[in-house]
Amino acid sequence: MIMQWAQQQGFPLYRWACAGAAQNGHFELLQWLHANGCPWDEWTCCHAAENGHLEMLQWLRENDCPWDEKTCRHAAKNGHLEILKWARANGYPWDEFTCHDAASNGHLEILKWARANGCPWTLATCDFAAGSGHLEVLKWAHENGCPWGSRACAAAAGNGHLELGS
Numbered sequence: 478m479i480m481q482w483a484q485q486q487g488f489p490l491y492r493w494a495c496a497g498a499a500q501n502g503h504f505e506l507l508q509w510l511h512a513n514g515c516p517w518d519e520w521t522c523c524h525a526a527e528n529g530h531l532e533m534l535q536w537l538r539e540n541d542c543p544w545d546e547k548t549c550r551h552a553a554k555n556g557h558l559e560i561l562k563w564a565r566a567n568g569y570p571w572d573e574f575t576c577h578d579a580a581s582n583g584h585l586e587i588l589k590w591a592r593a594n595g596c597p598w599t600l601a602t603c604d605f606a607a608g609s610g611h612l613e614v615l616k617w618a619h620e621n622g623c624p625w626g627s628r629a630c631a632a633a634a635g636n637g638h639l640e641l642g643s
Contacts, residue, residue, distance in 0.1 A: 478506075490515035500524035504533050511540065519545045522569075526560050527551035534560065538567055546572045549596075553587050554578035561587060565594065573597045581605035585614050592621065600624040608632030 490510060495517035498507040511517065517537075522544040525534040538544075544564075549571035552560040565571065571591070576598035579587040583606075592598065598618070603625035606615040610633070619625060 478509075481509075492516040492518050493520075496520040496524050499530065499533060499537070500528055502528060502530050502533070504530070504536070507533065508536075517542050519543050519547055523547040523551050526557065526564060527555055529555065529557045529560060531560055531563060534563070544569055546570050546574065550574045550578050553584060553591065554582055556582065556584045556587060558584075558587050558590060561590070571596050573599050573601070576602045577605050580611065580614050580618060581609050583609065583611040583614055585611075585617060588614060588618065598623050600626050600628070603629045604632045608635065 490513060492515070494515055495507060495510050498504075498510060499521045507521075521542050522534060522537050525537060526548045534548075546569075548569050549561055549564050552558075552564060553575045561575075573596075575591055575596050576588055579585075579591060580602045588602075600623070602623050603615055603618050606612075606618060607629040615629070
C-alpha cells in the first residue's frame, strides 16, 4: 500500500488523507490512517456523510472524530436523508446551510424533514432553489413560510429558468 510505504519513508500523515479516504469510502484505509496517528478533523465526518458512508460515519463518531454543521449540510446536499437523520439523532449540529443545500440540489424530502425537525432557513433557501431551477422546492418553501426576495427571481433569470420567473 502506498500509504504504508510513504510512512516508512518518513512522509508525514496529513489530515486531508483521512478526509480523502472518508470521501471515497476507503474505510479500511481510514482505519489504518487513524491507527497510525494520522490527524483528522471535521472534514473527515463531512466527507463520509456527503457520500453516504453511514457505517464509516458511525465508526468516526465512536472514535471521537470531530464534527460540525458541515456533516449535516453535506448529507443534505447529496440527498442522504438516512445519514441526516442518524447525524441529528447522535448530536450533530446543523444550521441554515442544511436547508440551503437541500434546496439547491432539489432534495424536497430532505428539506421537508429538516424543517419539520427545526432546521433554520433564510431567504437564501429560496434563492438557491430558484437559481438551480427547482420549482417544486421553491413553491413548497414559499408556501411554508420561507422568506424570499428579489434575489430569487434574479437567481432564476441568471440561470435561464423562465418557468420560475413567470
